[in-house]
Amino acid sequence: MKKLTSRESEALAFIKRTIRTTGEAPSFAEIGAALGIASKSGPHRLVHSLVRRGAIEFDPRRARSITIVEPLLTPAQERCLQDISRHTGKTREDLIRLAVDRLIERNGEP
Secondary structure (H helix, E strand, O other), rough: OOOOHHHHHHHOOOOOOOOHHHHHOOOHHHHHHHOOOOOHHHHHHOOOOOOOOEEOOOOOOOOOOOOOOOOOOOOOHHHHHHHHHHHHHOOOOHHHHHHHHHHHHHOOOO
């Protein structure tokens, strides 16, 4: 995920908190109200910006469809993977496949 602006971080925190406490994503109007945004387009721009930065996903055809995109790896794991990729010349995806294959070999297929 790309670095967020302070406003995007504030919106993302509100979205996460709402999902955690209510079990569903907030509406655009709720996002606007929570952040003190009077216009209807402001929350839409923020949500689309969060999508572009890889923080959330949403289906514009469905209400309350915002979902949080959780990174699969921690930042430390991601840095390590990038270092190994640079040293070996293998792609990130190849290294992940190799690690999964070794895990399957060690533990047997499910």
